[in-house]
Amino acid sequence: xxxxxxxxxxxxxxxxxxxxxxxxxxxxxxxxxxxxxxxxxxxxxxxxxxxxxxxxxxxxxxxxxxxxxxxxxxxxxxxxxxxxxxxxxxxxxxxxxxxxxxxxxxxxxxxxx
Amino acid sequence: xxxxxxxxxxxxxxxxxxxxxxxxxxxxxxxxxxxxxxxxxxxxxxxxxxxxxxxxxxxxxxxxxxxxxxxxxxxxxxxxxxxxxxxxxxxxxxxxxxxxxxxxxxxxxxxxxxxx
Numbered sequence: 444x445x446x447x448x449x450x451x452x453x454x455x456x457x458x459x460x461x462x463x464x465x466x467x468x469x470x471x472x473x474x475x476x477x478x479x480x481x482x483x484x485x486x487x488x489x490x491x492x493x494x495x496x497x498x499x500x501x502x503x504x505x506x507x508x509x510x511x512x513x514x515x516x517x518x519x520x521x522x523x524x525x526x527x528x529x530x531x532x533x534x535x536x537x538x539x540x541x542x543x544x545x546x547x548x549x550x551x552x553x554x555x556x
Numbered sequence: 557x558x559x560x561x562x563x564x565x566x567x568x569x570x571x572x573x574x575x576x577x578x579x580x581x582x583x584x585x586x587x588x589x590x591x592x593x594x595x596x597x598x599x600x601x602x603x604x605x606x607x608x609x610x611x612x613x614x615x616x617x618x619x620x621x622x623x624x625x626x627x628x629x630x631x632x633x634x635x636x637x638x639x640x641x642x643x644x645x646x647x648x649x650x651x652x653x654x655x656x657x658x659x660x661x662x663x664x665x666x667x668x669x670x671x672x
Contacts, residue, residue, distance in 0.1 A: 447599070474658060485560075485646050485662025486600070499657045534599055538658065543588050543607065543650060545660060547599035 445470065447548035449535050455554045461523035464551045467516070468537030474498075476545060477510055477520050478534040486534055492518060493540070525555045558583040558649050562663035569637055570671050577632040577666045579647035587649040589630040590660065591621055594644040603645075606630065617641070642670045 448467040456462050468475050473494050478486035489508065491499040495515040503510070507526070512518040522529055532552050536545040563578040581587065588607050592600040604615025611623040621632045630647060644667050648660040 449599075476659070478660075483664070485648070485664050486660070487662070488659040491657065491659060493656060499659055536600075543658060544590070544602055544605060545658070546602070547592075549597075549599045552597075 447535055447537055447546055449533075449548035449551055451551055452549060453552045453554075455556065456525055458527055458555050459524040461521065462525055462553065463519055463521045464533050464535075464553075466518045466520070466535030466548060468518075468535070469546055471539065472537035472546075473515070473540040474538045475512055475518050476536040476538075477518070478536065480532040480534055480550070482531070489520070489533075522553075525553075527555050529553060530555045558587065558651060558661045560647050560649055560661055560663035562645075562647055562666050564666050565664070566667045566669065568669045568671060571639055572636050574635050575633065575637050575641075575668065577645050577647075577668065579630045579632065579663060581628050581630065581647070581649045583628075583649060583651055586652045588652065589621075589623060590648045590650075591615065591619070591630075591632050592646045592648060592662075593617075594646065594665075596643075600646065603632070637668070637670050639670050639672060641668060643668060 475492045477489040480486040489503045492512045510520045532550040534550045535548045538545045559582045561580045569575045590605045591603040606623045614620045644665045647663045
């Protein structure tokens with residue numbers, strides 16, 4: 444069974460530029476999550492989707508971050524404009540509708556200069 | 557709201573020695589508990605989980621954890637570590653409220669450094 448796929452693995456941008464990350468969950472997993480992991484910290488949830496609907500985006504900085512999951516499968520997370528403090532690893536995870544276990548992708552390491 | 561405290565940021569240990577990584581949580585409702593491992597430049601891999609039943613949970617790679625409700629702890633143990641166990645370990649919780657929210661709240665991580 445293929446795991447959670449993410450791309451790109453690494454991205455370096457200048458502040459005020461925009462960037463987008465892509466995630467493809469495990470096949471059949473209806474629930475998709477985006478987490479932000481700042482160096483030296485545990486991951487923090489940005490947004491949770493159930494199919495193509497948003498369940499929880501209470502910690503998403505909506506003035507600059509956006510995410511979509513239009514067809515209920517893959518998802519895109521965008522930052523526009525980026526700030527220095529957005530430097531982090533962005534992790535995508537997925538789970539089945541009934542399960543609590545989350546399975547993580549390899550992450551995208553973003554560096555904002 | 558929940559919180560997770562991992563009491564040790566780093567744990568150095570010699571190969572083949574036992575190890576315990578400590579985790580305490582705070583929540584006003586019942587929770588599910590998890591341990592994840594993160595190797596350098598990789599995502600998080602599920603080590604083990606406590607959902608219900610026996611409070612002693614066995615996971616992959618010889619790890620186990622014990623849920624202690626009265627002490628709100630979920631410590632991770634391994635009787636004999638290998639060099640390959642060197643990694644960052646995260647304790648995480650999610651509550652059982654039927655809201656559809658499944659966000660994991662993570663601790664800040666414990667760096668396990670196994671020395672030869």
